[in-house]
Amino acid sequence: MRRLNMSRPAIRIGRAAGRKGIGAGRSKFGVSSSIGAALLALAACSPPDTHPQLTAKAPADLGLIGAPMPVIDPEWWTAYRDPQLDRIVADALAGSPTLDAALARVRQAEAVLARRDADLAPSITADGNAQVARLSGRYTIPPPFAGSVRFLGTAQANLSWNLDLFGRQRAAIAGARASAAAAALDVEAARLMLAGAVVSTYAEVARAERIAEIARATIATRERAVRLVTVRVENRLASQLDVQAATTLLAQARVALTRAQAARVLAANALAQLAGRGADYPAGIGPTRLTAPTTLPLPAAIPADLLARRADIAAATARVEAAAAGRQVARRAFYPDVNLIALAGLQAVGIGNFFNPEAATAGAGAALHLPIFDGGRLRADLAEATAAVDLAIADYNGVVVGAVRDAADALATIQATEREAAAQGAVVRGFAETNRLNAVRIAAGLDSRLTGIDTDIRLLDAQLAQATLGIDALAARARLVQALGGGFDPARTPAATALPARTTQP
Template sequence: MIRTAGLAALTALLLAGCATVPHDPPQVAQLQPATLGLDTATPAIDANWWTAFGDPQLDRLIAMGLSDSPTLESALARVRAAEAMVDVRHAAQLPQVTVDGQSTYQRFPEKYIYPPPYAGAAWPITQVQANLSWNLDLFGREKAMVAGARASAQAARLDVAAARLTLSTSIAQTYVGLARAERLIQVANGFVTTRQQALRYVQSRIKHQLASQFELRQAETLLAEAEQAQTRAQGQRDLLVHALAALAGRGADFYPQIAAPTLALDAPPTVPDLLPADLLGRRPDLLAGQSRIDAAAAGRQVARTDFLPNVSIQALAGFAALGLGNFFDPGARTYGAGPAIHLPIFEGGKLKAQYRGATADLDAAVAGYNEAVLGAIRDASDALTLVRTADKDLGDQRRIVAGLRETARLDQVRVSTGLGSRLDTIDSGFRLLEAEQALAGLQSDALTRRIQLIAALGGGFDPNQPLVAAPVEAH
């Protein structure tokens, strides 16, 4: 009868605890792919997309960066910390066993509750006790905490994938910049040679009193401008070498090991020309945002279970005695077991505030994800437009260069036949060199825009593959 009454009282307490859960729904809805106007096709992007540029040195630099970058090492450390937290949360679901022991030498007062011979004397109090506690998690609080920790760990792993993509595209773009700088150095060298020839020609005309000092100063100024462009191109080349070494996780001793790129500026690789239907599932940063939504939802569930009863089982067994001689006596044994119940009755509104805060955290995670999705779609759309624009601009510039090359050839023919002036060939040479300088810039832009599009589409990321750092290639 007593047991029945106790069970009924326990059931009543549990039901009373369940009645206080508030109704506070989220306010922000997650964007769905069907409403974003994405294409139905799915383009294929190789996981090692940079190999399409056909430059072994670029492959080596990216492999080194993905292996030794401090940025990746920091992200991987966060993954290990998040995975450790999953183990911590999982351990809380299991029975906890501890052993405590202490021995205190204490004098007992004469004017208190202790009888002789303890009163007025000092005695050792020794206690050794094994404790068992097990949270039954009847309402899923610990389970929700494990789910939240797992979602956070998954977000950290996806952050590593996003960092890998950012690093690889940064190395590739910097490498294209290096190729451009090398090409501009070649063009600048041509400028210097041509303007040196022009200066010598003017000096020759002055010698024969066919030119003025004004023309001489003009030729000298043009030569100085060409030499300045040459110096700037060489300086830009050195800065890009420094940047590549840093991105690859190397120091100044690595600078001499970076040779001139061999990638072809005039042969950009093919890239997708559409916004894929699986854009939201191929970008690791968006998938990380989804995992953070899951973590926030689990946190909200934890806050919800705080309103509910928490039931656990506790047990103890050990020895406790007054005086060392009594410690091993069978009468020093102590043990006990039973359920423990925690019910929130009055907490001044703290639990409701925590629940509202957890709901707001979920709304913030969803809003952040939605913002990232719209930004990703815009980035990909902009990248597609820029690729098409760069290709058209490059085609126009190629026709300009072809026309100027023909003009320079015809001027040379006219000079050789005595029908033209040497000044005409120098002027057409200047224009051709300037056009070739612009062509080098547009060629590198075409490659850079493709790299940006690959980044906007998530690269060759596959969420089903393990996220590990690439090995360092032999170098």
């Protein structure tokens, strides 16, 4: 904020010149010259006609159809009907450092918005100064104060108000509001990502448990086989080769169990991290009870409404709005900045004079700041702000392209997993029947244990693959829900951080 020099000597000089006829004969010409100079200055300070080079992608550019978005419960993870999963998700949403950081960024953005909004309001300040000083005897101060030690005091109240005639401050407010909206939307996106990460990690716990269950059952079966082969060797009905084959199969199953147990520990530790908890948290994670989420949507195609149903896309949109508003701030910096100013206070030499009514001082007026020549700084700022808009649009396009791919991949994974699971079931049944027939032949003495070792190994691998496919199907449903926005509703966006209208170019 700038204040005009309103000293009375300057005014007296102007009046004296008028009385002598110096200024009176040129007054008309002087006014015309001043107006022409102002218009010339405004023309010289007009912003260059630059525009962003990129455009945001539309649903038609992404191959999306007009199918409606399926209804998704915001607490979609409850469809797995596992109370323990619900508890862990709640713990994560309440105590995750990642979510805490996102919420802190919201508070920070709201503080910036409040600061920008305050710039439009009048500013009132008070200043005071008191000191004892020796006044120069060879300067402008007249006797008897010259050369003496005196008390100097000032007390002054100041008023300053930026009129924002060209909307620079309003554009800054719009940008801050869009940034606050983006931060709030980031929280929604972080909640969805956090819930999705918990569900995916919990599915890994379930995967490890199912593999361990299969391994334990296989171990029990193969331990019985080892005992049977040992008895047959004692009765000279089998050889040590049969014992070695049965022992190898048992060791393979034990390795699978060890790996599954280690995988469960690691997945439980990951859940503790997602929940923002410590090393004691995994001990409270019991057996999983995930069931197929029959209530979760499975659309036949990716709906066009996808772009409006993802919080991360809405946040990217808000950042484009913020960048556009920042560009308007840079454009309007070329125009004059007009401030209303006023002051009132006391100024005196000598402590006794400080409380004299004659020590009162006051003034009011306007301050004008008009950029004339700055070496290209304003043009560079505008070019930077325009590039920031292009960058925000590029980021938006990247988010929407990624969102479409996420949805397409999730749909393809679900369909492929269902087909593969059906085929894998046939593989398991085939190996199980082959293994049963081999056991009959071995028990009848028609074959040795070596004959069935390959089938036993393949059966265990097929059973483990079948269990993995089942978990993959559950996890794929979770990824699809995330890709479809997880039940995000733009209408629930808080009013304080609602998306601003598009900033128009002057």
